[in-house]
Amino acid sequence: MVVVSSPKVAKELFQKYDHVYTSKLVPDSARAFDHHKFSVIWLPANSKWRNLRKLCKEQLFSSERLNASQGLRQEKVQQLCNYVHGFCINGEAVDIREAAFTTIVNVVSNTFFSADFGHYESNSSQELKEIISAVLGIIAKPNLSDYFLVLRAIDPQGIRRQIKFYFRKLLQIFDEIISQRLKEREKSLAYCRRNDLLEVLLDLTQLRKTEWSIEDAKHLLLDLFIAAFDTTTSTVEWAMAELLRNPEKMEKAKTEIREVIGHRKLIQESDISALPYLLAIVKETFRLYPPVSIMSRHYEADIEIDQYIVPKNAVVLVNLWAIGRDSSVWSNPDSFVPERFLDSEIDVKGHHFELLPFSTGRRICVGMPLAERMLHLILASLIHNFDWKLEDGMKPEEMDMREKLGITMQKAVHLKAIPIKATM
Template sequence: MDKAPPFLLLLLVVILFFILYRIFRHYLGQKSSKLPPGPHQYPIVGNMFQLSGIFHSTLAKLSKTYGPLMSIKVLNRRMIIVSSPKVAKELLQKHDHLYTSKLVLDSARAFDYHKFSIIWLPVNGQWHNLRKLCKEQIFSSERLNASQGLRQEKLQQLCNYVDGCCINGEAVDIGEAAFTTILNILSNTLFSVDFGNYESNSSRELKEIISGVVDTIAKPNLSDFFPVLRAIDPLGIRRQTKFYFGKLLQKFEEIIRQRLQEREKSLAYLRRNDLLEVLLDLTQQQKSEWGIEEIKHLLLDLFLAAFDTTSSTVEWAIAELLRNPEKMERARSEIREIIGRGKLVQESQIFALPYLQAIIKEVFRLYPPATTISRYYEADIEIGQYIVPKNALVLVNLWAIGRDSSLWSSPDSFVPERFLDSEIDVKGQHFELLPFGTGRRMCLGMPLADRFIHLTVASLIHNFDWKTEGGIKPEDVDMSEKLGVTMQKAVPLKAIPTRTTV
């Protein structure tokens, strides 16, 4: 990838000193305001050098000193950190009407992604149309129920692959296997084709592209703090994002072009029951606001949102069950009591597996797919004796809430039993547990992700037992996390499956 020439770094220094007066004035002006408490802020840099390491865990440590509503500053940006469900509920629910569009990261401007993406669009007509389309054509209960057969087929392929590894004594990369499974579920939902193969590198290549996007977006970018630098992209982050976006958009364009040719030239064309067929129908309607660019960017949204979160959650779940074999055995016994041996778990049977549900909730508590929820508000908001200033970046630290000792006993321990006989769910109404967010910006893919995660974990433990690769003791499995905007294991989990005999 291209690196910024040295003269650009020199230019950056000049620009920083040029705006020194403005920053100092802003810094001094905030001292007399009713901002929430926070660590001492240094001129120009603010708290930047106090935020090293894993961002959400560093914020959690600071919040133990300064409270559940904390103010920090990074360069010229004010951030308000929320670390309690009570404050989160007041901001995310009571003041939702003051929510304004998200800050558009400079990396999201590659290929004008921010002008098409449901992730970055403000709440306007285009955004509502996209959400309505996704809800009705992909994630509605009716659509999901109709496509159960597809998910069962792909889960059976996963089990067949694991069974082959049993025979050969090979280790399974849990995250990669889960990624291939959800990849094929989504690619068939969208295009009626498989994108991945357990025995080839095709899934790995796509995972590297998607991980590349996520990792690049996670990097601190000076252009986000100083918009005047966007023209030169001093750290090359937008160029890196464009590289990865380009690979995905090119793949989508090839599929769209081929489908259009089939629709136009073949008299015997058989319609597919997939999203692409629906989207192409929309583009051919009179006065349609849909075009090929809109289709490609919607597909990009769906791919980026689906993979790291769902496959990583499965990986965290199996890792914790490996470290807690008695809990894996309890879950397996529950499944066999309801389902029996040698059968795939059906989606309609998930409700009858309370311990499995408790396991997934506990994984969400410890390892939320996105560690923070971000918001901007168009007006000052009063919370108790403090003011959350308009246009500040508000971050709700889900990771901190999930490990708060005032909310959870033994907060760092894996204890699914805490969710048995508990009414807490993940649908956005219980602010102790918000893995999919809440309100208007809640993750649209929650219904599919929730089904997939339960079914995949159940499939992997139902008829297979697991042991760590290389003779590592279960309690020594590396549970460190990777730096990024999503919760991923730093060291991929590889485990050897064996057929259960009991």
């Protein structure tokens, strides 16, 4: 195992050897229900993987499709603001993570299925959150079966069995929705098509029966569901936590938004590009708290990195957390300073190796375009529509900012804050 903790070495690794990198080292947990044979995350770079990437890029996360669905995201963020407004009236604290999670659940479930999966006042989104959190927590556990392959047959820690339990729950949800949609498509002559991913996937099963199946569709949905929620939710929570801990940064962001938005309550996605300080806040949050703190790579040939030979079949880990806090790259690396990005060309699209929250190269996150839109819209709306204070008279410097490491980097203690209706 080789660990890379410098952007210079990471750049050499990714730019020079991206074509040599053929697959990730598939953990035993990803083999539940043969998920690794369908997964855009775990498949090697073969024709099936390329077709899945193309489908995601062209049918789900293209600019045209995202522009067409921006009204949906606007509606869900407005529902979030209405929910938070109820806490304003009662003077109660909002659990930022739970509120953001429910919003993101509904954006994603409507994008995929034209249906809400979460409700702010019920346990439905909590149950889904528990399933996804359990999956991520189990995958993050060190598994003896990944180091001693002979043990895979007996699964000594029960990790694959646990994952299978939660995968089954999600796949059953997808089964029910797909079956219902197929019945509607077959029986109704006046069937009204939905503008969602499921419609596209079912069309593909009819047009390309030899290369695309319902099973392919379910496993793609499984990938996208697991990847979408926790990473975006944790980034919203970390950004709000840092802004509450640095009130002058919060005020600066609020002022910028008001200068651009004026007295409008609703922020449009088209407004985001005119908010450089907001964009800098998100980049700085990614630097300090990368959603996935470590990227793994597996090369099936010897490679040379920084004059060292890395033997084939070695696991190469790129430590994004360490790169984001490298004092030779960043001044005051442990401080939250969005201003560092105001006059910087660094972006998060995989071109700058100091900041790789969505990975880079051929394996860059397929959901990045949607994640960026959701993140900025939710954060801007929470900043613009409300003033915030910590509960129980807590001072900003007293906030608990401990991290809980796993597949994603979460805040160990949920952020709770009291919203106050902002004066426009």
